[in-house]
Amino acid sequence: MPTFGKTYAPGATRMPSSCRALNAPPPSHSVSAHGSRDRDGRRCWCLMKVSRALESLSLSLRDCNIDLGYLLPCCPRLRKLQIDSWQLDSLTVHSPSLEELDLSAPVLLRRIDISATVLKTLRLFVIHSFDNEFTLKFSAPLVDNLTWRYVCHSTSERFGVIWFMWSLTLLTPKSLGHVHGLPDNILWLNIGTRDNLGNVSRSFEQEISRIPVRNISCLVLQLATKGHVYGAMLLDLIGLYSSIQRLQVTINRYDKVKACSVNCPCHQPYNWRSQIISLTDLKEVSIEGFKGEEHEVGLLKVLPRCAVMLERVTINFPRNVPRSCTAYMELPSILKAHPSVKFKKGGPGAAVEPTVCNRKVPGSSHSLCTFVWVRLGA
Template sequence: MGKLPGCDKWRATFWGTTELLMLQPVRELPALERLTLNGNIADLGTFLNRCPRLRLVTRLSPQEFAFMHLLDAQGTQYTNVDLPCFPRTTSVKIDVHNICFTRLLDGEFSKLDRLSLTGCIINDLGTLLSRCPRLRVLKVMTAMSRHDIKVHSASLQELVFGPHTECRGIEIVTPMLKLLKMEVQADKDIRVFISAPLLEMVSWRRSYTGSPIVFGVWHLRNLSLERRQFLRDKHLQNPSSDGQRMLANNHVLFLDMCASDSSDAELDFAQEIQKNMATDFSVLNLSLKTMGHAYGATLLQLFSVLQVHSAMKILKVNLLMSKKSGSGVTQACSENCPCDSPKIWRSQSICMTHLEEVEIKGIKGEDHEFDALKLILKCALLLKRMTVGLEISVKSYRYCTKEINNISLEYPSVDFHVYRPGTLVLHARSSCT
């Protein structure tokens, strides 16, 4: 077992050993700025705590390079550091915080297959990737950066990016890419261009700064897109294995919206949908924080935008609990609230040709909610199943089931299921086999 001696005048050193190296100097190394290690290292965290000026620690290997900053990140100040080149390395993992790699040293990562960056910032990721001709896997979990995300690679097959905050533009050109996972927070004006013709697996999460307005009082908080197998259950809350079916390789669109009277910037929802890598969605998963507002008019507007994306087969609506006042009474919107405009939405319809299944959770028994159910049924002429979950606080569930049963009589070709938590309270069976 070897030990690294302490020397308060060292500014740079190389230490190579085939033994287990104990990095425990007797006292601090106040001048040390660079350290290169080649060997098995123990208790690196203790050593780093005794090197207040240490800027770069590298562990050299023909195959793998790993650098982890074990100190707690404090403040928002970043230290500028040069990123060296490792021409023989096949895997690089850098996990540091409060470090910004501002300059790339000369050379090429000619054998690099996997690159993982966490916490740090690389000002010129595009140039770095141009020096990695064999890179297949890139994972970037960076800190906040206002730089554009630019990834051009002829070899890349897997790309994981995020959470990345305050970026202004995304440009990805990867002809061999098969897996893409991105989580980005940005304002409504972000530029997006993605070219990946061989893409198989997608997970895209887009969070909005400022929650822009999309429909009346409704603000868009998150938009996500996934390509995956989607499980359809025989029952909403009591799935059985014999009733489960799979839709393979389908795009699922997730929308998280909240009703609010605040005046934020407006967003063109139709243009926002066009920014996605795929615009034909088999499943729409909609979360609505209603805050006591009606949502039927918003559903009609959504259908109007998504009508051109006629592949939608499943609609899932999750009505989130509304905020309650100090008296414990559920908040309600004011009379003539714009959430119910235009009033003629109840008599209108949009043809949703392929919609077959609808699941709505959180029905409270309001009149406008029954109107929304009727709207969906009018729009989806080929609907096969309607599943409704009543909110746990609904006391008059008998009234709710009676109203839904009356609606079901007008649509005998639709299978209706109504649940209280854990209990089936109504099953209006389809007259069609």
């Protein structure tokens, strides 16, 4: 006959009247724990019985709390743990048996401490970002299926306009279903502009330092520029991960673009076009929504100068970009400045002369003109 343990708040002597004790779940089956509030509207602690043979546990904690420090030692065979709506500002998960952890938290987290020697899958979604004093302790050497997503509150005011990071997502190939795919850890950032800092005090660098993985090989940027110059910000950002191999940038996919004012300071600092960043591992660059404006061409000149091993540059123009735009006019000089790079449109064997192709953008009525820059011998 299985033995059972109880889990409750430290110091609690009895279970609040509004919180039920759950019967022990069958061994090796899932159980859902739904809490409630006491008469004063406060979240109560959940008291539950668990089997030591339990292997899978699902908890819904919208209105109650549970102490994992008491629960997990009572489940020495627990392999899978799913927690919906974690309500505390601190999360500690120590388990020698846990292989899969799926957690969502609608609160501002102050601390995460995960120690799980056989953990392979981790999915974390934090809706309200992390506290400014957030600390992370992470020891899970076998994790290869990772999704780490949270809403950000970080900004950068070192440029002419204020850029704000809305969300950050860290993905591994297995989390995307690529079991035998490229060994790319992907960092996906959503960034836009805003008029003021508000109460935000964290920088982009501080925000990115909160992720548990450092070997990022693919950086994906979703930018809502509102018509502002973004080259200085982008170069500063990719400088934080100079070892990336792939860079994918999407500009204003869901936003209507308005031209910024004549005296807008978004060009600052003015010296970004002469900047040199060491991007020795960068091999592929893809830019979607490229309109060929003067500052975008400036970025196009900087990237191959910084990435000496660059093999491919793909630029997607909206169909309505005129042939008289700066990009069309200056592409020949860019190619001449980098003779080791072969310029192709579309793919191998295509004509060098830029032309509009009728490839449709998924979910859009616009066609794209695609330019592909390929290094000779690639």
